[in-house]
Amino acid sequence: MSASQAPDTRVDLAGIPLRNPVLTASGTFGYGSEFAPFLDLRRIGGFVAKSLTLKPRFGNPPPRISEAPSGMLNAISLENVGVDAFIDEKLPVIPDGVTVIASLFETEIAGYAAVAERLSEEPRIAGLEVNASCPHVKSGGIEFGQNPKVLAELVRSVRRATSRPLLVKLSPNVTDIGEMARVCEAEGADGISLINAVQGLEVDPETRRPVLSNVLGGLSGPAIRPIALRMVWQASRAVTLPICGIGGIATAADAIKFLLCGATAVQVGTANYLDPAVAGEIVDGIEDYLKRHGIERVSDLVGALEIPPDRRS
Amino acid sequence: MADPVPIRTDAVVVENRSEGGANRRLRLQVDGWRGFGPGQFVMLSPGSRADVVRSDPLLPRPMAVYRAAPAGAGAVVEILFKVSGRGTGLLADVLPGQRVALVGPLGRSFDLPESGERAILVAGGTGIASVYELAARARANTEVSVLLGARTRDDLMGVEDFESLGVALRLATEDGSAGEQGLVTALLEAELAVDGTARVYVCGPTPMMRRCAEISAARGRPCVVSLENTMACGFGVCLGCAAPLATGGYALVCRDGPMFDAEQVAWEGLP
């Protein structure tokens, strides 16, 4: 490759063509337009919008967030504008050429399918991401993504409801992520995204109370990055589905680690709060890396982790 | 006038000095600054964006824009802050010439009082920083009274600046080390005992704001409060700063506020 030639950063994620592998994560990027003052949305691969339910919902009472070592805990819950307001009010203000992935969740499987159907009518949406980290009302509040049978039923039902590219976002709060990935593959998902926030708890010793009103929260940020990297690597060995890597990504180097561990693309989450333009800088940083190493296509990095022969298990 | 579009940049520290007690004054050269409205805030992280990413503490800290004056390719933006934990502790250590990542100005601004309507500004602790610019702008077309409260003299911020504005200024400290001994809410009660129209603006600890809202309501005077919830992003995307509304549901303090009409707020639901 000649020095002047720009490397090819395009990737195909589960049937969604992306100009580069850097997306932003659901719940950390609003409905996109909030970032317009800071970042040209066309510079990044695309964004995943806040998870949507059928009807608008309020979230949890405050406090909803708390800081943790190198991370934060959140318990926002289901707060969102609802699928109709998203389509009628939020999507139309997104500039042409911006790849939008819609995330959806509900507390029952039929609800997920209904949201998926509604979103599938909308050509402006490039693909769907099913957030499987929501507590399932019927199975006593455990996350959909924590039980392989419930997860299978969820993916099957959403798959029936849409022919659009379908990503399933997995919960890290499981013993065997490979098993969950295989369930998604078997039920016809086009790709998987991982990880969602890691379940956590913070306590105020003075008041003897949990810091969050919801008691439990989800840990995100750099603190979870090694966990996320491990899970992406394990999932990539369990399935051939494309993987979108998420968890604590704040720099181009972080993103590249995920690609090396088998992710086709990545999502930047909590880091958007610290620097609303960070996703664009990660794109630039990846291009620099490719040039520096003389790599022609970013896709050449996917799964290129080199494990010395004597360390292979 | 619409609030200016926020920017995200590395500000350069011009000055960072003690103001007595745990309070500090930070002056930042912010190139590209497009102005701000009274009551707006910025998110600050000690350290530059280009540094090795600092991750503990991770989140930026919301700080009111105290005031700003045009300088160079932007403005010198002034922040008054109290060292109260890890984030503000790190901010206390940044030296002139070093960089601080800044996003802002964020939030809405205070609606100025109508001409002829008396404005009573009540502020406690770090809330004092949120009302200086309001006092400075409101005094042009109306009579302004500023009531500042803190635990002790050392906790009061910016007193000389308010004095030089030429507004009517009264102080209260819990230990009597400055102004009257007692709570600033007592000063508000006395002010409102006088007849006539007045609009009350409050920023400070939640119990103080709630009490001011009650006092104003009892006198039938409109009251605006500026809330200081914990924030992660400051621009409406994390949904972390929710404040419960009297009518049900939540508002985002960073986007819909930080100021609200006091009767909009469901006080019992605030942390």
Ligand SMILES: Cc1cc2nc3c(=O)[nH]c(=O)nc-3n(C[C@H](O)[C@H](O)[C@H](O)COP(=O)(O)OP(=O)(O)OC[C@H]3O[C@@H](n4cnc5c(N)ncnc54)[C@H](O)[C@@H]3O)c2cc1C
């Ligand atoms: C819109 C807005 C404007 C603000 N303007 C100013 C200002 O001009 N000057 C100033 O000194 N402070 C201001 N604050 C408060 C300031 O953001 C907090 O004091 C700061 O985040 C504490 O960070 P820390 O890491 O030092 O403390 P932490 O280690 O996070 O906590 C230390 C202590 O501070 C308290 N605290 C944490 N966050 C907040 C908060 N958001 N509000 C009040 N107390 C908090 C905690 O309960 C704890 O007791 C403002 C807050 C908001 C929301």
Ligand SMILES: Cc1cc2nc3c(=O)[nH]c(=O)nc-3n(C[C@H](O)[C@H](O)[C@H](O)COP(=O)(O)O)c2cc1C
């Ligand atoms: C405040 C907050 C809200 C979130 N909301 C959602 C959501 O609505 N749907 C979803 O799938 N993930 C949500 N997430 C999880 C993120 O998309 C991401 O999976 C997780 O934070 C890990 O990535 P990070 O460490 O880069 O933040 C949220 C995360 C945070 C911090």
Ligand code: FES
């Ligand atoms: S601080 Fe993130 S939404 Fe208000």
